[in-house]
Amino acid sequence: MTIVLGVLCGALLGVVVLFARDRARLLERLSDADTHIAQLESDLDAALRPPPPANTAERAVRRVIRTASKVRSHGITGLIQSTVGELQTWASDAERADILNMAASDGTVTLFFSDIEDSTPLNDRLGDTTWVKVLAAHDRVLRNRIERYRGQVVKTAGDGFMVAFRDTEAACRAALGIQRDLPRDLTLRRHGPILVRIGIHTGQVVARDGDYFGRNVAMAARVADLAHGGEILASDAVREALDDDTALTLVERDTVELKGLTGEHVVWQILPPAS
Structure with missing residues (x-):
């Protein structure tokens, strides 16, 4: 067993x-x-x-493609309502630090808003494929002038730009350069006229996470809303911030009310120097 x-x-x-x-x-x-x-x-x-973009131009085209759909629903005012999360998809950590450094110690910065006039009808007329090419050319012209005058793109939405400048006159000269360069670009000439409206304002802002907030951000956007294609409008604060001996030409426009902002506001048109 x-x-x-x-x-x-x-x-x-x-x-x-x-x-x-x-x-x-x-x-x-x-x-x-x-x-x-x-x-x-x-x-x-x-x-x-998709492979990572190889250069700045390709990155710009990628941005245009991703945001072209916002053009129909977001104008300049819509641009200031973008979330911080959206902003972080555009700017690297280094770029966000550069944006925050544009403001003076008291928070004063010059803000520049722009967009293409009647962009939705243009998109409809040109078709999406050509429209993307137009936006890429527009993007290239703006960024070249912004970089030359040491501005920083805060954020974009479709054809809308929000840009910060440390120097008020530099912002004005960048705007004049943009309006001068746009008709010279071959792509924009072929499909144009492509008319851009620009608004500029100087004031104190609240800086956070590479973005700017506050009443003066809204003011800059509202000034841009008043402009027609090809125009550059500026607030009275911009005129006051410019040196007395500036070679820029400013012409006073009507005193206006700005939606959502109390009081009346003097708006100036910035003109190119007489030839």
Whole structure:
């Protein structure tokens, strides 16, 4: 009887050992399969994901494509209502730091808002493919002048730009340069006229996470809303911030009320120097 029990125990032990060995092999095969599947998923994701933009122009086109749909529902005023999360998709950490550094120690900064006049009918007339090319050319012209005068793009939405300048006169000269360069661009000439309206205001703002907030941000946007295509309008605060010996030409427009802002406001048109 003892012998029989010993034989049975030995056989059972052998079965357990074989089962454990087979289980280990099965788990190893499953692990290899999971690894293989994960690698396939990674390769598929890499194949479907668009390559990173190679240069500034390509990044600009990507931005245009992603936001062109906002043009129909967001004008200049809509631009100031963008969330911080949206902003972070445009600006790197370094860019956000540069934006915050544009304001003086007391929070004063010159803000520039712009957009294309009648952009929705233009989009409809040109079609989406051509419209994207037009926006890319428009984007290139604006960014070249903004960079030349040391401005920082705070955020964009479709054809709308919000830009910060440390120097008020630099903001005005950048705007004049933009209005001068737009008709010279071959793409814009071919599909134009592409008329941009610009508004500029100087004042104290609240800076946070690479964005600006406060009454003066709204003021700058409202001034831009008053402009017609091809015009540059500025608030009275801009005129006061300019040096007395500036070569810029400012012509007083009507005193106006600005939606959502109390009181009446003097608005000035900035004109190119006489030739």
